[in-house]
Amino acid sequence: MEEYLLKVGDLEPLGSTKRRSPFENEPPIRVYWRAEVEQQAIRKWGSLDRLSEEKQRRELAWRTHQQTLFSVKKVLKDYRRGQRNKPYYTVIEEENLKGSSNVVLTAVGINAINALGKGAAFAVTGSSSLFSETLHSIADTANQVILAVGIHKSAQRANLDHPYGYSNVRHVASLISGVGIFCLGSGVAFFHGFHALYDPAPMGDFLVGYCVLAAALVSESVTLTLATRNILRNSRRQGCSFWQYVRQGRDPSVNVVLLEDLAAVVGVFVAGSSMALSAVTGNMMFDACGSMLIGGLLGTVATFIIVTNSHALVGQSIRQEELERINLRLEEDIMIRGIHDVKGIDMGNGLVRYKAEVDFDGRELTKKYLERQDSDVLTAEAKQLTGDEAVEKFLLRHGEAIVDMMGAEIDRIESDLRKAFPQIRHIDLEIL
Structure with a gap:
């Protein structure tokens, strides 16, 4: 039909025979005699020369159509090129990213200072609880540096290799952060507390430890307040409650800062209470138990971070409403x-x-x-x-x-x- 420009109806009056299909498990095919098909084409088009002219006309029409399509595609390509110069994020999205970045960078600076102070206090007092808090602050600092890198990477525009952008990098960074808290913070703190139960260190002067913990409580409360305000503002914009926003991992970077600082504030109270009990009773068992409690607290926070970000990376649906x-x-x-x-x-x-x-x-x-x-x-x-x-x-x-x-x-x-x-x-x- 393509060779002689015929339609199915043109072939109906012609004789045909059935032959076995060359393809396995296919029904027989219908075969026409070329001479009869050619005669039918001559009857339809007048002559083979006119058939050839019709083919050329259709070929020219097809090329004209292709040229039109090419012109349209060129216009669309120029349009898409112009679209690439437009801002990738809206003003609200830019504010969210900037707010998250400010919270994380503030947390990096404060936790780094706290890690140095707690490490110096541990060297003076020998307290297991302070050792756990030192590890806690070191882990928080390292993790929040990872979060800052994740925020920077997630703001990049989509490209040919990543056509849907880099938004999920924040969830990847938060997942790495959660694993880091679980391994470095929780695991080592729990092990050190367990070891201190059987081989307690000599009791030192806890006054320095109390002062460092008090300073850490103030600084951690600052970053906790910043993270809370940021989440409250964003949750109102998205029409959900504070805890829904946290539980669904809408802003993974700020969520990690919030949970880490919340654990840090609770950990300061646990460490201070454990040191006070050990100082009053003269028994370092309380201090060792405080270290194990801090390890368990970090493990709980890390598990929550890992679970929420795993769900997001798998492909978490938006709210049903x-x-x-x-x-x-x-x-x-x-x-x-x-x-x-x-x-x-x-x-x-x-x-x-x-x-x-x-x-x-x-x-x-x-x-x-x-x-x-x-x-x-x-x-x-x-x-x-x-x-x-x-x-x-x-x-x-x-x-x-x-x-x-x-x-x-x-x-x-x-x-x-x-x-x-x-x-x-x-x-x-x-x-x-």
Whole structure:
């Protein structure tokens, strides 16, 4: 049919025979005699020369169509190039990243100073609890440096290697931080406390330790307050409670700072109480038990951080209420009959990837297309349709225009969704 420009109907009057298919487990194929097919083509086109001319005409039309497509693609390419120069994050997203970065960098400085002070106090007092607190501050400092690197990396733009951006780097950094707390902080502190039970160190002067712990309590409270304020502000913006925001790991970097500093404040009270009990009773067992309690506290915090960030990395859905609002907005569009297989994935940094299979209303689309056409001209064209070729040209022209309109409608729907929900960064709509 391609060689002689024939259609299925042109072959019906010709004789044929059935032959075994050359492909395994396939039904027999129908075979026509070339001479008869050629004669049918001559009857349809007049001669083989006219058939050749028709092929050349169609080849020229195809090349013209390809050139038009090339021009359109070039315009789209220039448009996408211009889009790359636009800011990747909205103003609110930039504020969130900047706020998270300030909290983490402040925590790095304070924890580094606390680690030095607690280490010096441990050298003077020999307290196991102070040793655990020193490890705690060292682990916090190292982990928060990792968090700062993660925040910087997550702000990078999407590229060919990472088309959805680097937002999840923050979850990776927080996961590494949680593992670091569990191994370095919890494990070593618990082991040191257990060892001190059987081989207690001589009791030193705890006054220096009390002073360092008091200073650490003040400084850790500052970073804890900063992290709390940042989470409260962001949770209000996203319409959820403080603990929902923390539990779902919406801002993993600030969550880690919050939990680490909360553990640090509790750890200061545990260390101070253990040292006081040991000083009053003269028994270093209380100090060793304090070290083990701090290790257990760090282990609990680390487990929570690891679990929440693991869920986010696997692909954590956005809140059901938020997903339903997006679905409702999409279903309200006149072009949409229904949506199926909906997914809203939290990409981190407050960004969302939304995917849905869309049942487009072909009648509404056609009605909108007809509204933009001159009905008199369209009617005149339809009346002049005589023969297969005229019908084919008519359908091809208007069919392609309707498909182009569908593309424009999808762009409009995606634009409307982004305006209504600025947190949506990527939208994947599949036509059923």
